[in-house]
Amino acid sequence: MPGRGIFFEIQVFLQTLAMIHAIEMINNSTLLSGITLGYEIYDTCAEVTKAMGAAVRFLSKFNASKDEVEFKCNYSDYTPRVKAVIGASYSEVTMSVSRLLNLQLIPQVSQASSSEILSDKIRFPSFLRTVPSDLYQTRAMARLIHMSGWNWIGIIATDDDYGRFALESFGIQAMANNVCIAYKEMLPAFLSDSTINAKVNQAFEKIIEETRVNVIVVFMRQFHVMRLFQKAIERNINKVWIASDNWSAAVKVSMIPYIKRLGTVVGFAFKSGNISTFHDFLKTLHAKPMENNKFLNEYMLLLSACAHVKDQELNNCISNCTQESLMYKAGENNQTLKDDFLIANIEPGFIHSTMLAVQTIAYAIREQCQDRNCKNPFAFAPWELLEKLKKVKITDSEKEVHFDAKGDMNTGYDVLLWKEINGQIEITNMAEYDLQKDDFIFPDEEKKTDFFNLKRTITAIRQIWITAIYATTKLTGPL
Amino acid sequence: MPGRGIFFEIQVFLQTLAMIHAIEMINNSTLLSGITLGYEIYDTCAEVTKAMGAAVRFLSKFNASKDEVEFKCNYSDYTPRVKAVIGASYSEVTMSVSRLLNLQLIPQVSQASSSEILSDKIRFPSFLRTVPSDLYQTRAMARLIHMSGWNWIGIIATDDDYGRFALESFGIQAMANNVCIAYKEMLPAFLSDSTINAKVNQAFEKIIEETRVNVIVVFMRQFHVMRLFQKAIERNINKVWIASDNWSAAVKVSMIPYIKRLGTVVGFAFKSGNISTFHDFLKTLHAKPMENNKFLNEYMLLLSACAHVKDQELNNCISNCTQESLMYKAGENNQTLKDDFLIANIEPGFIHSTMLAVQTIAYAIREQCQDRNCKNPFAFAPWELLEKLKKVKITDSEKEVHFDAKGDMNTGYDVLLWKEINGQIEITNMAEYDLQKDDFIFPDEEKKTDFFNLKRTITAIRQIWITAIYATTKLTGPL
Known part of the structure; x- marks a missing residue:
């Protein structure tokens, strides 16, 4: 193309x-x-x-x-x-x-x-x-949202077999936790989809328009998150973003310039180990011998093509490198x-x-x-x-x-908080979510404080809307 | 198995x-x-x-x-x-x-x-x-429901890529027509699913419990419809059933004993021709030569195995015939x-x-x-x-x-009404739904009367609930 x-x-x-x-x-x-x-x-x-x-x-x-x-x-x-x-x-x-x-x-x-x-x-x-299955992730998210006292949220998801099922599952968990969903936006899965710009704009307008919604759950592919966030930073949007497994630990996203202006990012990642x-x-x-490793060779070509940029620009340069510039630079792979x-x-x-x-x-x-x-x-x-x-x-x-009877491995989740440390966003491990106990476990008191501080982020706004939200919840029961 | x-x-x-x-x-x-x-x-x-x-x-x-x-x-x-x-x-x-x-x-x-x-x-x-795509079918259904003055309905669908997308699409169309969905039940797609009996019972209890709901949209595989209806007849359930394309013209379903007690069946089928x-x-x-046609040979074996039943039982006998009885009867294919x-x-x-x-x-x-x-x-x-x-x-x-730009053929739908004629249920063609005009076309005045008579089926019940429904619709706007 x-x-x-x-x-x-x-x-x-x-x-x-x-x-x-x-x-x-x-x-x-x-x-x-x-x-x-x-x-x-x-x-x-x-x-x-x-x-x-x-x-x-x-x-x-x-x-x-x-x-x-x-x-x-x-x-x-x-x-x-x-x-x-x-x-x-x-x-x-x-x-x-x-x-x-x-x-x-x-x-x-x-x-x-x-x-x-x-x-x-x-x-x-x-x-x-x-x-684990997303069944647990959506439950954990709904629990975190409920514990933080947020109950009026938006969702944006990629329109694929990941996003659709997550949306459905989160909807059920949210209802069980008295969390109301103000809007659900779906973005096309492929950049080659001709409607993608219109849909990103539409989601974006919804975020701006629904000023009462301060917490947004994001079940999206990384490149969608990149697009949405770049736009959101330009427009000074400040929210709490709940990140799903596939982008919660994305260093590339965390390095978008001025990302800290976006507000708070808290997310779920598959439990790590040693x-x-x-x-x-x-x-x-x-x-190591690498002649058979095409991916490694491609990485080396990209390093050559990006040899001129600063270290903090490297990720961006690699992502934006075109096939043409690679052809041109081939052969110059004298990099580390x-x-x-x-x-x-x-x-x-x-x-x-x-x-x-x-x-x-x-x-x-x-x-x-x-x-x-x-x-x-x-x-x-x-x-x-x-x-x-x-x-x-x-x-x-x-x-x-x-593996359990359904072929899933219920290792649990790490709860990640994107934190500003020395002017840089760092992705920190705030808690562990235990699937069996449906509960959060904190490694120390500082992390626990971080977690409960989430609540304060938007308390003022929440109080204004709490009555309307409960009324809605009650009346929409049979829906 | x-x-x-x-x-x-x-x-x-x-x-x-x-x-x-x-x-x-x-x-x-x-x-x-x-x-x-x-x-x-x-x-x-x-x-x-x-x-x-x-x-x-x-x-x-x-x-x-x-x-x-x-x-x-x-x-x-x-x-x-x-x-x-x-x-x-x-x-x-x-x-x-x-x-x-x-x-x-x-x-x-x-x-x-x-x-x-x-x-x-x-x-x-x-x-x-x-x-055509189900996008049009769900729109046509929502329109029929709206025109008949029904606005408090239930949905039952098969949990597969047909039922899930239909449910989603119908939800959007229903909202646009101020039709409220009281419940959505999903049944497992496979009989080998161990939860199927529990899920059929659950759907069934919902139908009984929600006495206010008199119209049920059914996006299900034929064998699910058979199961649900046999149960519903035993329990004297009487509703308006909106049938989707895959069972609206199912003779087998229309021949379930005492089917007429179930209430009214109105459905959508792909537009027929000559x-x-x-x-x-x-x-x-x-x-015709048939030695290469395995399906025809199987049909002949089934006819042999069912040679003892009356004509009106034949469908049922063929559906329930086991592999074993076929083996036994093989060779006796001297049937027409x-x-x-x-x-x-x-x-x-x-x-x-x-x-x-x-x-x-x-x-x-x-x-x-x-x-x-x-x-x-x-x-x-x-x-x-x-x-x-x-x-x-x-x-x-x-x-x-x-084919249109999306590869679909927008032929339209026949709107079918299951009608009792001489004590038997017959599947009649009541109207045509024109996709382009989003409207129903009637071949004659009698059919038109049939269509507008649908409205009367449950008018009394509707009037009791109309206020509550509108209140809900209004309050749930942002949902």
Whole structure:
């Protein structure tokens, strides 16, 4: 498409590196003695069709990377080479891919897709995830909103299988907590949608018009958040923003110039764990063979193309780099890998969930291979591994974790507060949300104070409207 | 699954016959001189995974019916044998299949999937349909409800990609027409869902409990309607039921014993046309070669198994026949084909839309083959046909029809009234809904009277509630 830049998502690139790191750790350990895990990584470009093109290859009898795919239609007659799939990120992509992998019951473990419907095991029998269902996230959000005494809020979501289900689920949780939803705005999922500018403007006008609404829940893709926030800063909008998992820890968003004028950002991220080995991995990345890693090569090209900008501009430069400028700059890759930049951009929840995905699969393979010779790549079928995977139990940060009956991993959430420290916005860990107890846990008194201070942010406004809100709540019961 | 009966859907079987009939008409005409259309028909069993198994075959270089599929991953390098796909019925199945056919931009024309999101050409670029989007159906329903003076209604929908989008869309249309929704109930899409009985009971209790609600909009799969209605009849429920396209003309439902006690059924069906040639086709079906038609063979087995029942019980017997009884009865197929029974079960809107799907594809092929030798089955690629198909114009019942910019065919709806005639429920054509004018057109004064009589059905109840409803509407504005 002419004029359309490429978007290199540092955060997703880091997830691919985390997957490689976790696989290398397994291969360098004694866990699977005599067996080496192989892998291929495909870029979905966040597009279903692109992802389906890759997923079709996974059904093949042979290596997925061959240019010709051959498979038998009688699925009980053969064993595909690929035994498990990790991904995708966006729920809509994950769902479509899952429909295809069902044909061979190839286990698919997503590190990020949290849409509630993916818990439906009639529709998605071979799908698992190392993160909880959004059912819990919307409950946690409604609880935070209720505890902070806010009860008149707006929602903006991306119009896809993530945003729609989240909106629906949040609506139910909000009602249960006597939180009223003043407006719901949906933005088209694709930048190529011709209505996107009009819809962003419409959402924006709603925010300005509804002056009584001071808290906005945002279930959006990162690039939508970027657009909306840049506009909001220009117009001096000041609100409380509740961030969903997919952007709550987005360093790129937190570095938008003058972001602190936007008000308060508080969000939910998938529970992180100890990812220190990944930091070490990034620091030694330059010493690794990289000719086969296309993503790493692309990152290096981007670093070259952005060699002229200051460190704090790097993220922005990489995001806006066009294919043309990359072509031009190719060859000049005498840069370092800027591991400090990579480490600064880590969203720990996603790195942790990616590593968990690899680990659960490795442990399931160990279980599977106890009584057969897995040096033969066709020693077991994907559906057999799926059965083992469902029962796997591993230890993570001294806690045992496993998939529940719906294939979800109920690790919980970190509650993040975007805080101004020395003039810069830093994304800080304010609390943990415990799914089982439906409650917030604070590491110390300072954090607890931060949490309860949220309440004060808009108390004055709340008091003016409280009567009208309760009246509405009462009358709209049957709706 | 043990104990799970097979469901032979007469109505879907009739759609496969309509497709065969339309193809034979084309092949026996001079439209495509020198070219014969071939076809294969796969049973999706209303399941996405089953449908995906078939759809993967369509990507193959060779005949889809071969047991081994081979295709190149570079999609510009080869031409698959299949040039166009008709189906599926359920929107959820259609959407998943479409995601796969996108890989080769194979044109897919559905005769029944009406979910609004299928109009999204970024997500579904190779999808077209010979029926309108549910956007219009929900608008027509809200208009009928408003014109009849009803403004306090309930909705029950199947929890799938058809029901969810319809619910959302109807909610918007209802609000625009000052119609309030007292409750929304969703039923699981699959009988194998362990919660289905509890959910049907819950919906049912809601109907009983909300005595003020006398009009219920039903966006459900036929087997759900069967279940709910059988229960409702036992409990003497009497309501106005607004039927969506997929069950408004269901003869099987209209023949439930004591159905007339349920109250009034008024529904929307895709606009029908002249399908008299299909009646003739059914009458001569016995004289056709049928060894390759598995569905016809299955139908004959069912007729044998049900040879002992009376004609009015036949539908029920066929629906409840288990695989076991079929095995047992195999071989005894000395029956006629009961074409009168088949004709009585026709749902004209679906037959018409199926025939339109074949015709549009045939005309697009003619267009495509004007300047090349299409005796070579690889003379053109599916994506080329898609471009022709988008522009095809054909004449249907003296009107020109074509796909709009979103790939939808805006033929309109027939408004059906289930009427007691000589003690039997008959499904009658009461009006036509014109999409462009957003208005109802009546063939004669009697039908018009029928329409305006709907209003009287529950006037007394409406008057009691009208004040409360308006108050609610006013106060809930910002919701």
